[in-house]
Amino acid sequence: MPGARGPVPVPAAAPAGEPRDLTQQVLDKLATADAPLNTAEAFPDASQAEIKAALDRLASRDMVAYETLESEHLLLTPEAKKICAEGSHEFKVWDAVKRKGGVPVKELAKEVGAETAKVGQNVAFRNKWIKNEGSVLIPVAETVHDATRELLQSVDKTKAVDNAKTLTELKKRKLVTLAKVIRYKVQKGPKYARKMRVEHTDLTADMLASGDWESANFKPYNFNALGASQNAGALHPLNKVRAEFRHIFFNQGFVEMPTARYIESGFWNFDALFVPQQHPARDMQDTFFISDPAMADPPRDDPEAEAAMEQMEAGSRRLFASPDKPEPKPRDYEQYWADVKKVHQDGGFGSIGYRYPWSAEECLRLVLRTHTTAVSTWVLHRLAEDPRPARYFSIDRVFRNESVDATHLAEFHQVEGVIADFGLTLGGLMRFMEDFFGKLGIENLRFKPAYNPYTEPSMEIFGYHTGLGKWVEIGNSGMFRPEMLEPMGLPRDLRVYGFGLSLERPTMIKYKVSNIRDLLGHKVDLGFIEGNAAVRLDKN
Template sequence: VPLESHSANVTQDVLNLLDSKEPLHSSDDFPTIPQPEIKAALDRLASRSMVEYETSDTEEVTLTAEAETIVADGSHEYKVWDAVKQAGKIPIKELPKIVGADSAKVGQGNAFKNKWIKKDGDSLVLVANEVQDTTRDVLAGIKDTKALSDTKLLNDLKKRKLVTLSKVISYTVKKGPKYAKEIPVEVTDLTADMIASGSWESANFKPYNFNALGASQGAGALHPLNKVRQEFRNIFFSQGFVEMPTGHFVDSGFWNFDALFVPQQHPARDMQDTFFISDPVKADKPRADPDIDAQLDAMEAGSRRLFASDEKRQVKPRNYEQYFKNIKEVHQDGAFDSIGYRYPWSEDETLRLVLRTHTTAVSTWVLHRLAEDPRPARYFSIDRVFRNETVDATHLAEFHQIEGVIADFGLTLGGLMKFLETFFSRMGIDNLRFKPAYNPYTEPSMEIFGWHGGLKKWVEIGNSGMFRPEMLEPMGLPKDMRVYGFGLGLERPTMIKYGVSNIRDLLGHKVDLHFISNNAAVRLEKN
């Protein structure tokens, strides 16, 4: 409140003074009022055309404390000359005692240079009877005007630490076309009464301030990961993908590993890499789950089918028992033209519960469902996965995977590469390279590399491959159906987009909430 009434006063003061003096110079006429306050008052008046003003920024010269004493008592050389004049003759050794050490040191030399005094043996004697203390006069002038036009002299004074320079913003103010001695009463609302009475015609409406910022809204905000996730979802949806139900983080080893033809001795299944759940100790054997089925039904109903077919299709219901047996067989004894791994497959191991290590656990469930009615289909998911990793600047024990799977007849590896090129170009990555890799569930497998313009090197951006027959055929998918898939992390593209270099600034308990609420949306393809 005091600030507001103060600035209202400034507004009135400007109007009052303009009545008798024009133009005004804010720095001279209102020397004690801070410039921002003056500007606020002037803007208020200018928006009503009551004043017009120009801004100038000038250099102001101010005296240092030393210069102030010179203006009061005279320059060092003047003090030396004055002392010699009083005494007639001063032994050089005595001078500091009379005029002070500082004045003796600086003033002696200048007084010689000015030919005011001279040496006579070990003493100082007078040369000039009358002198003009120009240093003092110049400084006194500066004290009055806060300026000096002789730039050479000004630099000299600056070097001698007698003056300092500072920038000053000031305003030159004139009356505007609607100048009045007081701000007229302003109407902010047009009322029915004003219209009825016709008083609106002469009313003085308060002008709109279109530059005013809106009050900040204490609303919720999407996390950057969610914004980037939404961008990826849009890419998938635009290419006919259906979103998979990935809401459950805990799955059995069966869905996370065995069904993917990951052998039970695989190092990734080790305690070091996988988080196991101790309670409950054991999962149910794979079985129907109407809830998850209903979720995927709903997603599929809302998507366009790639396979144009409205006629009733023959559905072969899933047989979970058979599937379980098939998986055991393909690992332990070999089946479906595969010789298998040939080790004793443990049911206890497959029923251990884990925090899923990849979203491919869900893709597997979806593909088994697809075997009910094998048809071209595209599925994707973007959700959380867990790995027992050492946490550092770029790794967390939980992160998000983006995953896509495409099922069709007659798919080729070239088709996967072309698909990936199109997909990544939608996120602004135009050059891809593929490197042979290994996954237990895909053959061939390819790591995906993209050129990182900032780092000037190829960086790994994803993993992909054609799912193995050992994974697809136990599900009941036809032999001539091919499925390929790919996966990438959500965190890395998000960190690049938002310029975050430590993942702990993005996710976890150390995240600054302002970072979350103030960040703008992103466009993946815009760099």
């Protein structure tokens, strides 16, 4: 509640812009008043907020009682004020015509101004003040009574009109506006006093020693006071769900993959994944290609990515490395490149391949990565040095040349997981996904057979969105194909699950957001984030 403080000296006039404390002035005026005080009259130049603050402060101590009176006032617009001063448009037209004894229609605007000529002429005709003779306006009335001006002058004085039709007319002509006026009727309350008593907020040792505490006036608690809203930060829902995903992954022994690079070669984004070069996903319609530089180098050692991966693995190495880890042999990228080409063009590793002429140039085109599976692929090819059970995940941005709508963006986040182990089955993947989403509070899952060039079998994962009232796709998954894993040098009995989920979809389900553009992109309203109770309660 404003003004709920101890007594403060009442300044004669507050510095401009600062609210004044009118408390003492209200008490003073009431002391001599024999009728209830009308604040509009008593404090003509105080703002409503100042008055209300003082009244609330006094009323909460029963020193005054007050009533709020609302009323509406008519205010003249600048045009109406001009009419009050100079006469109405129709008056000005008649006046000009009368003075000159006649004005050609064409010259009226020059005499009285275009606006007045237009509006005033019609009314002057209707009032039979002027008439047309040929193309000349001539006066009819000798004297006229400017009713519009008189009406507005009276409105200016009384701030009202008594006729509803007149009011509508004046509003339509934009001559008046309605203003709401709030006044207060104030009376002495049961605990009225000339001055506010000193209110103590603390019981001090001195008061106890002197015995003053017995007569001291303690300020009552104000349980109605609302705290000022704090401009504290809020976690974005995507960040919250991302944190939850990471938590779940780490709890299940996953190692994070280094995903800092948004740009990949076609090789890591497509070819190494056994995506044929004529696949529609590699079309300009679906993928953003980089024009400068346009081409990547063929795959080779990548010390930077290697160092990032080493660091991420460091924590979990003890759990997952084989005790007798062999010395890493240098990777033979020429062989890998040749095997990727072979499996596409001629087949191999038990596959008949796609049998098309494979182009090295297409493979080296640079793209904005369309999925984080590009990174998973790179991480998996490293696993060939020491094939072993391993779990990797990443959560980062991907880019697709999509048209944007309520559920699609050209830029979004993918949550990706890869599980390598001996003896994996599809049923295990389904169970894994159910557990995984269960931990996020999404219980209802459906699986639908799907197709990816790099997995077989493949499954789309659907979750039910209560807000949208329908099933929405939240992920894609499958078991990586030998055509992808074997050219890397991974053994046939090491099976690998992969899944990619959008971060946005589960977030939409969880936070009941129906338009993805409320979550990400240039249309995000910070109010949505700051005001979302679930966003402010952070458990992670």
